[in-house]
Amino acid sequence: MTRFPFPLPAAAATVLLLGLPLLPVPDFWITQLNYIGLFSLVVLGLVLLTGVGGLTSFGQAAFAGVGAYATGYLTTVLGLSPWLGLIAGLAVTAALALAIGALTLRMSGHYLPLATICWCLALYYLIGNLEVLGKYDGLLGLPAVTLGDVSFQSERRIYWLIWGAALLAALGVTRLLDSRPGRIMRALNANRGGGSTMPEAMGASTLRYKLVMFVIAALLACVSGWLYAHMQRSVNPSPFGIKFGIEYLFMAVVGGIGTVGGAFAGAALVKLAEDQLKVWLPLVFGGSGNYEIIVFGIVLVLVLRFAPDGLWPLVSRLLARVLPARDARAVDETAPPLASRSHPPRGAALLDVRAIRKQFGGLVAVNDISFQIRAGDIVGLIGPNGAGKSTTFNLVSGVLPLTRGEVELLGQRVDGRGSRDIARAGLSRTFQHVKLVPDMTVLENVALGCYLRTKSGAVAAMLGLDRAEERQARAEAMRQLRRIGLADQAFELAGNLALGPQRLVEIARALASDPSLLLLDEPAAGLRHKEKEALAEVLKQLKAEGLSLLLVEHDMDFVMKLTDRIVVMEFGRWLMEGTPPEVQASPAVRAAYLGADDLTDEGRI
Structure with missing residues (x-):
């Protein structure tokens, strides 16, 4: 904390x-x-x-x-x-x-x-x-x-x-x-x-x-x-x-380097201990010298080994047993909604990916891939391991720069722009490996997605001038959690959740930015059957609300039941595009997946 x-x-x-x-x-x-x-x-x-x-x-x-x-x-x-x-x-x-x-x-x-x-x-x-x-x-x-x-x-x-x-x-x-x-x-x-x-x-x-x-x-x-x-x-x-520069860092580590209370605890502990050690240690060792530095070195090793978060979190836990703690659960859901962007009508051109290519030295990871997404569609991007799906995702979302090609989102070119500029244009995403802040609550993690819809800076925050906007952001985060069915876990630490709920929290965070297009990178990876069913219901609900999705996924049963169209990749190349039945019937797709006779026998590739 x-x-x-x-x-x-x-x-x-x-x-x-x-x-x-x-x-x-x-x-x-x-x-x-x-x-x-x-x-x-x-x-x-x-x-x-x-x-x-x-x-x-x-x-x-x-x-x-x-x-x-x-x-x-x-x-x-x-x-x-x-x-x-x-x-x-x-x-x-x-x-x-x-x-x-x-x-x-x-x-x-x-x-x-x-x-x-x-x-x-x-x-x-x-x-x-x-x-x-x-x-x-x-x-x-x-x-x-x-x-x-x-x-x-x-x-x-x-x-x-x-x-x-x-x-x-x-x-x-x-x-x-x-x-x-x-x-x-x-x-x-x-x-x-x-x-x-x-x-x-x-x-x-x-x-x-x-x-x-x-x-x-x-x-x-x-x-x-x-x-x-x-x-x-x-x-x-x-x-x-430099001696004092090191001592300040030592105070922070001993007190609790991630806590405000730890700053005072560390400063007090080190200052008082140093004064006493300067008196007692020369008597013990029989001569003058900076013996306290030796003791501090030993203490630092012990703290890093047995209390890596410092002493203040230990004190906080002890105080929590006897003192009334602050209730941080109040969310004013009556706060005015944050500003929303205008979204294209269903069927309008949304994303146009034209011959994008990515080379890492002599390796061509993505080789002239093209596809389109229209508003209201769910499009799947599939292929065997190493086909270049996640790399394609990173090219579209601006995490990686293109070697060549064009990407157009809502009628504007976004290739060559960074991920934060593309986010401003209306694209949001989740990640193949969940990226939550584990020591923040679920609500705070989702509120991260409201960043582009809020404006307050550091000075306003330190002066307390951002409280009205904060109430709006927290209310929006709670609305998104209700949307995906996780409102009852809003005040849990995100690191305490199982993988399935964590992936849903990532989706809620992405939704909090009010995107026109949502990219989901292997959202069902590592989930149990019931968790996949719950996720599929959430995605169907989002589609019914008019949201457009592009997802990378290995679970074929999940993809076939959810998507309108599927783009298939193999070794970084475009293999085919079609409806789920067309993809299932394609000999080229079967050959790409090691000659499997029936892609749906096991429901997973």
Whole structure:
């Protein structure tokens, strides 16, 4: 779970936290909490970037350094206000994050972590060697932050700035994750069953959302650096090097890298443990040294082995036994419907595929395939294993680029366009291997399909300005679930469903985009007989409602009873096209299927 599930206890804890400086508690407590709040701001960015988006960054300390040095230079050298320092820091950080993100976020595997390490090292040595920034001695005498006549010079005063920023950031990230852009972000994490193919097929630019996450994480780190500089009243390169970049990531992993609460839990645990270890370990080992690093390394291995989701999910489960949890099941089905596209009348030309070809080097996977679909038809695409059916699907839907040929959808050429542009034109699809986000509910997965019918962005989501649109999206998702008979499982985690219901959820998600043409890639694969019958009934209902379908399927009994026409492929070539009886009677088709005497004897090829 990415959101805090206990609103009333969270509200009580917030009131207590913000009122703590007014109580007669030791100053040391306030100091420790100030550092925890500063660290939590940075770690919240990593929760979004790494835990949700699956993008590992070791460079967040460097972005904190940008915020600290921007305000340090402007206030000490130019004599400007700290608030101008914050604005300047945010502007510089956003520009740097956009530039670095544009260069690195297209990379996969280990390249992004390596790039962020290089960025962190580069900034550390740059500011350490610039005379104007005081080199490694840094800048001294930063003024206190003031707001009117109120000065935040004391630690008890700046405490409110630090924790106000941290709690507002937590609220913003929580809202973001429960929104239109947040669902796309959560679908990007390949480590949690996501990736770029499905979000792109829903019409979203995955690079754009990776950039958004990268910039938000950098801005949160920048705010932390600004607050740190004015709390310390000085700034030097030490807190912004690679060591702290690694520690921030360590805090996120230990606390719970996919949870908002984990950011605070990890920051608190690591900060308090580090202070105690620095006292006790030298006594144990009989000398000074950074022994805490050894302990942290051992703890990280143990956490990854025994609690890979971090400690906060364990705490949440314990709290769930004694505290009232938030009821997230409310769906306002009276919300106004989302805007719908205009669909062609039954019988109108819908899809025209003309001599499409795909080569992978010297291998011709699809060789000049042509077929047409008219509105209201169900067309099957069949052939033996390796015939090129799924490749043809990927060419039509824009997942793969054509080598040559033309594809026309609703009268407009879509060949040469990416999958998200084709989705905007009115095509939606499912996948041969189910692509759901397992740790999102069924309702949230289906709401992903509403992406092109909604507009709210990340800023609106973080400010809570998208709630009306969210109610519409959730209502639409529930309507589609009722349409396929899965409304009673709307609040189950998608990863908990069997394969049959998961395939139906994919269909519901595709329907939520209000397509004119639905592509189904082996929808009956792996289903039991009863599940296939239920799926066939759903597809017949969709046809009766006027929806057009193109499906790839191996189960011949399923295809023959459902389709109006069938296109047969063999070794990437067009073999024949006709009605189900014509295909069943064709000697060429029988020969393609290993000389089978009767395609319907077993009902499966």
